Amino acid sequence: MEMDMGIKNRLARRAAQEVKEGMVVNLGIGIPSLVPNHLPSGYGVIFHSENGIVGIGAATPNGTEDENLCNAGGFPVSLIKGGSYTDSAAAFAMIRRGKIDLTILGSLQVSEKGDLANWIIPGKKVPGMGGATELASKAKKVIVLMTHLDKYLNSKLVKECTLPLTAKQCVSMIITDRGVFSVNNGQLTLIEVFRPFSLEEIKESTEADYIISSDLHYIE
Template sequence: MGMGKEERQLIAKRAAKEISSGMMVNLGIGIPTLVADFIHDSSGVMFHTENGILGMGPSPEQGKEDGNLSNAGGYPCSIVPGASFFDSATAFGMIRRGYLDITILGALEVSEKGDIANWIVPGKRVPGMGGAIDLAQKAKKVIVLMSHTTKGGSPKIVKECSLPLTVKEGAHLIITEMAVIEVKQDGLELIEVMHPYKVEDVIKNTGATLKVSDRVLVNK
């Protein structure tokens, strides 16, 4: 089942809570780009893009876009005070040296071990893997934002990924419209359930074993 704007924003808003003041964060294409809208300009958070910005701000208001400013997905963006610009080689140098505190990305599948498949569906044309592989391997914390199931209703959180992997054991946290799930060494732990879902709904729509935390938070 497809997700509406409200659910996408709910996921992005929850992801924003993982970001602390002064962090350097990369946002992937799709739902992750919405996270910038929930971070206050004065927080000192510096958003990093593969196309060469450190200090990307929220989406500009309609009519106030700058034709020279876009995020890695090619969409208009703004910048915050203290932002800097550089080439893609420098942007990837920052990623590969492990300077990013958090990367937030979308996924097609995530396994119970935290394997991520997010760059290709076999048989479909894609422009390439972009920065997905470097980002998923090198950031200090990797957060996956996605719909809990496919449009056909199949689980996207699975025992083993069937699609080509982006990274093995890369994910630390998964946030969907149904739940917040932590990837631990001994498997997946359900830590939050999103309104209006119940623990049973999350378990039923997950294709891997879920340990339910003693302190599971059911959001109203």
């Protein structure tokens, strides 16, 4: 189920609230790549890419791209002052040693226990897993940005993932186009609702079991 740019940016803007100064952050392709657009100019965060960049800067204007400088998704980027390059082995070593404070990823399914399935639909061609398994397993916090429903209008928040798992019980927060859920000790909790959706609409469109926070609030 495709989202328009306004909704994508709303999700990215909400995810940006979880990015704190001093963090080392890895962003997945798609909606997560929009998160830096919603951070203040000069915000003290270091963006890491598994293809070997530590200190990704803003996107460059059309026509000024460096063909040798791109993120893990292949999109042109810039480098902040003091940023550096590494080989892929060193970039992955940073992930595996737990040096990434936060990763923000897309997903195909997330279970009510925080299991993540985001790398393949069986029978479909994919370029590879990339850093998905390492990031999901080793980042200190994992946030998922995704549509609430797939293109067949089935819930992507499920009791048990039916697609191949990327990692088990790794997701801390899920932000969909309908609401925000936290995952703590295998318990899924609805903490925020995006207007114009109602609690009833979220209940009807969610396969996973969840509880509603006593501090629930609505986001315009």
